[in-house]
Amino acid sequence: MKKILIYTLIIFTGLVTSSCKKFLEVQPLDRVPASQLLTDVNGVRVLLANLYSRVPMEDFVYNPGKWFSYYRESNGYIEPGFGTTFYTDESTASTGTGVGPTNDGYWGYDAIRQTNLFIEQLPQVAMSDQQRAGLVAEGRFIRAYMYFGLAKRYGGVPLIERSQEYIPGSDNANLFVPRSTEKATWSYILSELDSAAMALPTSRTAVEGQYRVTKWAALALKSRVALHAASVAKYWSRAPLTGTAVDQGLVGGMTAADATNFYQQCIDASAAVISQSGKGLYRPTPANRAEAAKNFQDIFQNPAGADVEVLLKKGYIDGQTTLLQGHTVDVFYNPSQTNPGGLYYGRFSPTLNLVDLFEDYSDNGQGRSVPLVTRLDGNESDVVANPVNFDVNKPYKQYDNLSDIFAGKDARLHASIIVPGSTWKGVTIIMQGGLVRQDGSKIVYTNGSAPGRDGRTYFALGASALSGLSAFHNIGANADQNFSCSGFSLKKFLQEGKNVPGFYFSSTQDFIDIRLAEVFLNYAEAVVEGGVGDATLAATYLNALRRRAAHTDNIPLSLANVLKERRVEMAFEGQRYWDMIRRRENHTMFQGSRRQILVPVIDLRQPTPKYIFVRANNFYDERANGQNFQQWFYYRPIPGVSTNRLIQNPNY
Amino acid sequence: MKVQFSSLLLLLGLSLSLSSCMKDDMEGPNAQVYGIIKDKVTGEPVQTELINGSIIQAFELGYATPVAQNWLIKNTGEYRNNLVFANKYNFNLINGNFIPVSITDYEIKPGENKLDFEVEPYIRVKNCTITKNSNNQVVATFNLEPGVAAARLSAIRLYAFSDVYVGESVKFNTAGTSFQQSFGTPIVINPATTYTLTIDLNTNATLFPAGRDYFFRVGALASISGYGTVRRNYASLVKISL
Numbered sequence: 048m049k050k051i052l053i054y055t056l057i058i059f060t061g062l063v064t065s066s067c068k069k070f071l072e073v074q075p076l077d078r079v080p081a082s083q084l085l086t087d088v089n090g091v092r093v094l095l096a097n098l099y100s101r102v103p104m105e106d107f108v109y110n111p112g113k114w115f116s117y118y119r120e121s122n123g124y125i126e127p128g129f130g131t132t133f134y135t136d137e138s139t140a141s142t143g144t145g146v147g148p149t150n151d152g153y154w155g156y157d158a159i160r161q162t163n164l165f166i167e168q169l170p171q172v173a174m175s176d177q178q179r180a181g182l183v184a185e186g187r188f189i190r191a192y193m194y195f196g197l198a199k200r201y202g203g204v205p206l207i208e209r210s211q212e213y214i215p216g217s218d219n220a221n222l223f224v225p226r227s228t229e230k231a232t233w234s235y236i237l238s239e240l241d242s243a244a245m246a247l248p249t250s251r252t253a254v255e256g257q258y259r260v261t262k263w264a265a266l267a268l269k270s271r272v273a274l275h276a277a278s279v280a281k282y283w284s285r286a287p288l289t290g291t292a293v294d295q296g297l298v299g300g301m302t303a304a305d306a307t308n309f310y311q312q313c314i315d316a317s318a319a320v321i322s323q324s325g326k327g328l329y330r331p332t333p334a335n336r337a338e339a340a341k342n343f344q345d346i347f348q349n350p351a352g353a354d355v356e357v358l359l360k361k362g363y364i365d366g367q368t369t370l371l372q373g374h375t376v377d378v379f380y381n382p383s384q385t386n387p388g389g390l391y392y393g394r395f396s397p398t399l400n401l402v403d404l405f406e407d408y409s410d411n412g413q414g415r416s417v418p419l420v421t422r423l424d425g426n427e428s429d430v431v432a433n434p435v436n437f438d439v440n441k442p443y444k445q446y447d448n449l450s451d452i453f454a455g456k457d458a459r460l461h462a463s464i465i466v467p468g469s470t471w472k473g474v475t476i477i478m479q480g481g482l483v484r485q486d487g488s489k490i491v492y493t494n495g496s497a498p499g500r501d502g503r504t505y506f507a508l509g510a511s512a513l514s515g516l517s518a519f520h521n522i523g524a525n526a527d528q529n530f531s532c533s534g535f536s537l538k539k540f541l542q543e544g545k546n547v548p549g550f551y552f553s554s555t556q557d558f559i560d561i562r563l564a565e566v567f568l569n570y571a572e573a574v575v576e577g578g579v580g581d582a583t584l585a586a587t588y589l590n591a592l593r594r595r596a597a598h599t600d601n602i603p604l605s606l607a608n609v610l611k612e613r614r615v616e617m618a619f620e621g622q623r624y625w626d627m628i629r630r631r632e633n634h635t636m637f638q639g640s641r642r643q644i645l646v647p648v649i650d651l652r653q654p655t656p657k658y659i660f661v662r663a664n665n666f667y668d669e670r671a672n673g674q675n676f677q678q679w680f681y682y683r684p685i686p687g688v689s690t691n692r693l694i695q696n697p698n699y
Numbered sequence: 700m701k702v703q704f705s706s707l708l709l710l711l712g713l714s715l716s717l718s719s720c721m722k723d724d725m726e727g728p729n730a731q732v733y734g735i736i737k738d739k740v741t742g743e744p745v746q747t748e749l750i751n752g753s754i755i756q757a758f759e760l761g762y763a764t765p766v767a768q769n770w771l772i773k774n775t776g777e778y779r780n781n782l783v784f785a786n787k788y789n790f791n792l793i794n795g796n797f798i799p800v801s802i803t804d805y806e807i808k809p810g811e812n813k814l815d816f817e818v819e820p821y822i823r824v825k826n827c828t829i830t831k832n833s834n835n836q837v838v839a840t841f842n843l844e845p846g847v848a849a850a851r852l853s854a855i856r857l858y859a860f861s862d863v864y865v866g867e868s869v870k871f872n873t874a875g876t877s878f879q880q881s882f883g884t885p886i887v888i889n890p891a892t893t894y895t896l897t898i899d900l901n902t903n904a905t906l907f908p909a910g911r912d913y914f915f916r917v918g919a920l921a922s923i924s925g926y927g928t929v930r931r932n933y934a935s936l937v938k939i940s941l
Contacts, residue, residue, distance in 0.1 A: 289793045289927030432872065436905070639872060673872060677751055678928040679794065692764045697927065698754075698794055699767065 085168045091182065094165055098189050099258075101158035103196030105130050105621045106361050106558040107374035107540075111149040118371050118552070125551060127379040127394040131624035136642055137401040138537075138619060141394045142528045143667025146637045147624065148680040153200060154687075155193045156207065162190045163210040184246035188260050188268070191239040195272050198236060199625060200683045201696065202298035203229040223692050226685075228296035230305055233276035237312055240269040249324075263324040264359040267561045269316040270569045277309030277577060278629035285631035286678040290697035297694055298682050310577025317570040318580070320358065321588070326563045329353040331595045336408070339458035339597035348542045350557040359561040366552025373552035382465055382517035382536040383529050385472045388549020393517060396533035397464045397619075399643040399662060405457040405615050406598070414593070414602030416611060419452050419645065420444055421660040434646045434663040435491045439483050443659035449479065449509075449647055452660055458596045463618050465536040467518070467647050472543055478518035478534050479509035480646035481661075487652060492522050492666075499651045509649075519646070522666050532666055533644040539619050564592055564616055571609045585609075592616050628681055639673030641665055730807050733779035734815040736772055736797070738823070740846070744776030745797055745820045746916075746933035748866030753795030753930055755816070760787040760804070767791070774864060774936070785809040794928035796821055796921075798847060820846040821921035822888065824934035829857070829915045831939055837898045839917050841934060844890045851885035853922040857896035857915060859906075865914045867931055871906045875899050885922035900941065912940050
């Protein structure tokens with residue numbers, strides 16, 4: 048006892064009387080100091096790879112309600128969802144989703160600091176001047192992309208072009224950089240991309256790394272950024288705000304002349320990419336619709352083969368073998384019938400709103416969307432709130448097969464969306480939501496059965512066993528929601544010819560961030576919206592995209608045609624949400640609105656069963672009493688204003 | 700065993716005596732603020748809505764960078780905050796349904812404080828009656844008056860819901876064509892015009908099961924530039940038992 052007391056006393060005394068050594072100033076042993084890493088080119092490449100991973104690209108592992116590079120919650124849970132598509136009118140998660148705004152908390156100043164350090168350290172590394180200039184340009188591209196991520200969320204932000212230093216003992220006023228105006232922020236990003244483009248190489252060898260940016264990637268990003276800035280300048284007044292941030296021009300405050308200037312910059316950057324990059328559309332002149340659909344599908348399921356069209360893409364390695372790598376689109380989004388296993392699948396539900404937008408091939412050179420024909424009386428605006436209550440006696444058009452209603456629609460519909468009754472991975476995908484009995488009573492959203500007049504038994508959801516159907520099972524329940532809630536399923540991005548194991552992060556197909564088609568559409572939009580550029584060329588680009596989808600007529604250049612073309616060509620690629628943001632259309636579109644779905648129903652009143660199609664509101668939007676987007680959502684709240692002394696955006 | 704137990708006790712004693720957890724000695728909120736958003740002309744409260752309606756932004760002064768506290772306003776135009784620190788405050792009432800108002804350096808004293816904000820609403824909904832007629836329709840009739848000369852009218856609607864929070868954000872998705880009107884090009888507000896809006900209960904039978912109370916309110920959306928986001932102005936709530 049005495050011994051222990053003495054020992055304790057000795058230890059205690061040792062602890063309280065230990066002298067202060069500079070033990071906090073020891074170099075940590077678990078990381079490599081910049082001075083050491085940046086002594087050769089290979090170290091630089093390691094650092095550069097890290098910076099690339101911090102680019103806020105809205106790829107397959109971006110979850111707008113969570114964060115970038117979303118892999119796993121701390122408790123191991125993973126929420127299915129990528130990109131902003133579920134926040135728009137083009138799709139919803141099969142479990143239902145709101146319409147935004149993004150809530151990813153993006154505030155990339157730590158990565159911007161790393162990029163600044165990278166650029167500042169380069170002069171000390173032994174390499175050729177040309178090599179160094181290229182790397183600096185790469186750093187500036189990455190930093191500009193980060194500022195783009197900030198500007199589209201917050202408006203004007205602090206522009207920090209050099210790494211900041213904490214000076215002990217001073218008031219450190221230098222650390223508190225105020226927000227620049229929104230206009231200055233956009234202009235800064237655009238000029239940075241110009242500078243980057245001047246020093247970046249025009250192509251990359253496999254040895255250098257084919258995913259690294261080129262001059263054309265920088266100009267293509269500039270085309271995207273300029274169009275965004277121009278649209279905000281032009282349409283800010285659709286959703287005006289007041290407050291200190293507005294008074295100081297930190298949000299808004301741009302004029303019509305600014306809009307024209309940004310549209311012109313979009314034209315210039317787009318024109319350079321289109322005419323000088325050597326890029327072109329992937330297989331621009333297919334012989335027929337089937338070939339067009341196959342080509343379009345191939346761009347996304349195998350981006351490596353469509354390199355001619357790709358300006359910027361991100362690669363993945365298998366996440367089963369390397370932690371925090373790979374992505375999960377093939378697992379989460381295969382329809383139920385072809386799911387590779389795993390807990391979640393069938394989670395992607397494209398909306399009827401999008402499907403209706405696609406043209407068919409009977410058009411007259413105007414390029415009008417042709418909504419699906421569900422009725423004999425032409426009343427396609429009759430949408431039931433809840434299909435359980437639909438009136439079986441309305442004049443629904445009857446079809447012999449599930450897929451007949453989609454015949455003759457744009458090849459891109461069949462390449463982007465799995466429609467009911469179509470074949471996917473050799474399986475006929477059954478998406479059916481109800482049944483009308485011989486006596487006219489009905490079963491909807493549950494899988495009852497009834498005999499047909501032909502003596503056979505039919506099922507409301509299209510099959511007796513869950514393994515034989517892909518939609519409307521367990522709708523509104525809390526479990527097993529691995530079935531489309533819209534009557535459609537995703538095809539774009541999914542690999543048809545390759546089966547991945549049913550594990551998380553086992554998909555490795557590239558994510559295409561920018562492809563030439565977008566630059567075509569940016570150019571066309573800048574022409575019609577800004578009154579700048581060449582209208583004939585713009586029409587040519589617009590029709591080139593339609594020709595690639597096996598259309599043979601040419602449509603006139605108009606705002607409606609450009610916007611519609613953008614939606615069908617770029618569906619699910621992450622454009623729609625930001626289009627709605629920059630054009631300030633979200634708050635008028637989502638005022639208690641419901642996204643629409645298509646419920647195929649088998650009608651057993653006929654001698655041989657027929658299919659009818661009911662337009663209905665999405666179950667989850669209806670349950671949420673519609674989706675709303677408020678005017679001040681266009682700008683997100685600046686994080687940490689009580690400590691960083693920045694002026695907050697209006698209404699936060 | 701005995702030795703081990705003693706040493707454990709000793710360690711326990713040491714760790715307890717060295718631990719430094721203490722309750723902070725800060726005072727809690729010591730003031731309450733309440734009042735109404737009052738129409739400068741009529742003196743009546745300016746109706747709004749709890750969710751996504753007008754708000755009071757309060758900035759407690761004395762910090763390097765005061766951060767906005769957003770105080771919500773009830774549908775009736777009243778507000779109350781019982782957890783406020785006595786101090787000087789700036790108030791901003793912006794992006795609401797009236798011309799923006801700012802008050803600076805307002806001193807809130809310990810205890811109860813009554814603070815009314817006098818505002819100019821964009822639109823006043825006048826002479827509003829909402830009744831159920833013999834055709835099983837709920838009919839609202841009302842006049843509108845511009846609160847500011849520049850205000851134009853872009854939409855009106857008769858809202859219905861099953862509780863008192865009825866408004867743009869809390870409403871039944873009623874079917875029909877005569878319960879709302881919107882004007883693509885905002886129109887001049889003529890106080891002499893009587894508007895009639897109707898919800899047909901037969902068409903909306905699933906939303907209005909019999910034997911319950913329902914709440915109705917008329918809302919009007921102004922269009923006016925230079926004041927940021929414009930929210931709806933409302934008439935008072937009407938309860939109807941169906």
